[in-house]
Amino acid sequence: MSPRKTILKELAKAExxxxxxxxxxxxxxxxxxxxxxxxxxxxxxxxxxxEGRKDDEGHxxxxxxxxxxxxxxxxxRPVWARPVVWAAALTLAAVATTLATLAG
Numbered sequence: 001m002s003p004r005k006t007i008l009k010e011l012a013k014a015e016x017x018x019x020x021x022x023x024x025x026x027x028x029x030x031x032x033x034x035x036x037x038x039x040x041x042x043x044x045x046x047x048x049x050x051e052g053r054k055d056d057e058g059h060x061x062x063x064x065x066x067x068x069x070x071x072x073x074x075x076x077r078p079v080w081a082r083p084v085v086w087a088a089a090l091t092l093a094a095v096a097t098t099l100a101t102l103a104g
Contacts (some may be wrong), residue, residue, distance in 0.1 A: 003029065003040035008049070008076045011064050021045065021061035049075070 001009075012026045024030055030037040041062060044050040048059055049072055051065045066070050079085055 003033065003037045004044065004075055007037065007044060007062075007070055008042055008064070011050070011062065012072065012076060014065055020063040021055070022063070023055070023059055023061050 006029050007024075007027055011020070011022065024037065024041050025034075027037065028094050041050070045052055045062070048065055049068050050062045050063045052060055055061045
């Protein structure tokens with residue numbers, strides 16, 4: 001999974017489990033590839049999908065932007081839940097049925 005999706009999924013879980021703000025370094029995978037994750041955090045902040053603030057110790061914490069929750073949910077949904085995938089599957093099924101009818 002990409003760092004972007006990992007960050008968004010972790011923050012979505014944190015949001016339902018209490019405090020929505022977390023330090024980026026607490027996100028799983030951050031310690032194995034900190035440069036990739038930091039770049040993803042910066043991109044998400046610039047896209048305004050995340051909002052950041054400082055905690056009591058002065059460290060940056062991030063959370064999902066309340067105004068962009070729908071966009072975040074679209075981004076983290078599984079591949080099979082996307083309308084384009086369903087449209088492609090239905091089109092392939094229709095083509096296969098038509099070919100089977102013509103051949104038979």
